[in-house]
Amino acid sequence: MIRTSRALSSISSIPSSTIPVYRTVESYRAWRRKAFEEKKSVGFVATMGALHDGHLSLVKKSLEANDYTVLSIFVNPAQFAPHEDLATYPRTLPRDLEQLETMSVSIPGFGSAGPVVRKPTAVFLPTVSEMYPSGISQDVTEQKGTFVEVKGYGHQMEGKTRPNFFRGVATVVTKLFNAVQPTQTYFGQKDIQQALLLRRMTRDLLMAHPSPENVHIVPTERGKSGLALSSRNAYLTPYEREQIAPALSKALRQASDMWSASHTTAEILKAAARVVEDKAAQATEPVDMRLDYIQFNDPETFEPLSDEMTRSEWETNDKDRPVLLSGAMWVGKTRLIDNVVLGDTKRLGVMVEA
Numbered sequence: 001m002i003r004t005s006r007a008l009s010s011i012s013s014i015p016s017s018t019i020p021v022y023r024t025v026e027s028y029r030a031w032r033r034k035a036f037e038e039k040k041s042v043g044f045v046a047t048m049g050a051l052h053d054g055h056l057s058l059v060k061k062s063l064e065a066n067d068y069t070v071l072s073i074f075v076n077p078a079q080f081a082p083h084e085d086l087a088t089y090p091r092t093l094p095r096d097l098e099q100l101e102t103m104s105v106s107i108p109g110f111g112s113a114g115p116v117v118r119k120p121t122a123v124f125l126p127t128v129s130e131m132y133p134s135g136i137s138q139d140v141t142e143q144k145g146t147f148v149e150v151k152g153y154g155h156q157m158e159g160k161t162r163p164n165f166f167r168g169v170a171t172v173v174t175k176l177f178n179a180v181q182p183t184q185t186y187f188g189q190k191d192i193q194q195a196l197l198l199r200r201m202t203r204d205l206l207m208a209h210p211s212p213e214n215v216h217i218v219p220t221e222r223g224k225s226g227l228a229l230s231s232r233n234a235y236l237t238p239y240e241r242e243q244i245a246p247a248l249s250k251a252l253r254q255a256s257d258m259w260s261a262s263h264t265t266a267e268i269l270k271a272a273a274r275v276v277e278d279k280a281a282q283a284t285e286p287v288d289m290r291l292d293y294i295q296f297n298d299p300e301t302f303e304p305l306s307d308e309m310t311r312s313e314w315e316t317n318d319k320d321r322p323v324l325l326s327g328a329m330w331v332g333k334t335r336l337i338d339n340v341v342l343g344d345t346k347r348l349g350v351m352v353e354a
């Protein structure tokens with residue numbers, strides 16, 4: 001086990017934690033060098049904090065497959081548009097560290113060796129100036145320095161409503177990969193376009209840490225109502241969370257059934273929009289809910305399927321290729337997203353559920 005106590009000693013404002021917390025690339029790299037020397041694998045989960053069971057499912061996958069697991073917590077200004085919620089984004093560091101401290105997985109030992117218990121090994125918690133040495137503005141026209149764009153794949157789906165979002169994500173994740181140097185990394189299916197785009201980025205940039213085949217996608221963790229867990233759910237009132245927000249996953253489930261029954265995408269999207277409209281009409285408390293989009297998209301190009309496309313026709317063209325069915329919905333000022341992969345999820349590299 002690598003000794004890391006020095007990592008904590010210079011940090012006064014960080015809650016005390018049994019997991020070493022690194023605030024600088026330099027201090028983290030000293031630890032990472034030793035892991036390289038020991039030939040230990042390092043799994044990595046990138047987050048913006050406010051951890052929930054969705055994040056923890058990614059950490060669990062990493063613990064199961066790697067000697068060490070590193071999680072980053074960084075609320076990245078570059079992926080928020082100036083009018084978005086950077087200032088109010090939930091920040092719950094003490095609780096995040098507590099949750100990580102309670103996590104462990106037991107790995108069966110080989111031969112006479114007993115089981116090995118693995119716990120999260122390190123948290124990377126950089127400051128904004130550490131991540132953006134040239135400074136960072138949320139206004140793209142004022143930005144200076146180096147940015148990463150995955151051209152042709154960031155303007156559809158989520159990118160339509162959030163035009164500079166993927167530029168901000170690709171930039172920060174490139175920096176995080178350069179700093180953390182992971183062997184394997186884990187992203188959530190909830191943000192499916194992000195995960196697929198980042199895998200493409202590792203391929204286009206010839207990355208080795210991680211290599212594209214080591215960018216894993218973990219299925220979406222949901223509450224009992226079907227609502228996808230998300231840090232932004234914290235913005236919702238209990239009524240919105242329990243009664244209103246689940247309309248999005250309900251609309252997607254119905255759309256998925258209609259796709260199986262080979263309706264056209266146009267028919268399905270109309271019916272899906274009605275699920276959300278009906279929920280708004282039936283609300284017993286004043287709510288402001290609005291569908292942003294529900295779409296069927298090609299998982300390779302992210303382009304929308306034609307209005308007349310049906311499952312039978314899609315499968316005639318390319319039998320095993322999955323389709324992305326995704327959506328976004330506003331509940332007041334909170335924007336929620338969700339998706340379902342139609343067809344063989346394994347072909348997109350989505351891991352099977354535990």
Ligand SMILES: Nc1ncnc2c1ncn2[C@@H]1O[C@H](COP(=O)(O)OP(=O)(O)OP(=O)(O)O)[C@@H](O)[C@H]1O
Pocket residue numbers: 046047048049053054055057058186187188189190191218219220221222228229230231232233
């Ligand atoms: N419900 C979930 N199931 C599985 N993975 C998830 C889930 N929610 C988030 N993740 C994944 O966790 C990683 C970090 O996400 P992030 O910190 O932005 O949390 P989030 O809940 O997605 O926040 P937000 O509400 O801002 O979308 C991403 O790879 C994301 O896809």
Ligand SMILES: CC(C)(CO)[C@@H](O)C(=O)[O-]
Pocket residue numbers: 046047048074076079169172173191194
């Ligand atoms: C990948 C990520 C941590 C980059 O800031 C963020 O977009 C997220 O949490 O999904």
Ligand code: BAL
Pocket residue numbers: 079191
């Ligand atoms: N999970 C995606 C992060 C964002 O919406 O900014």
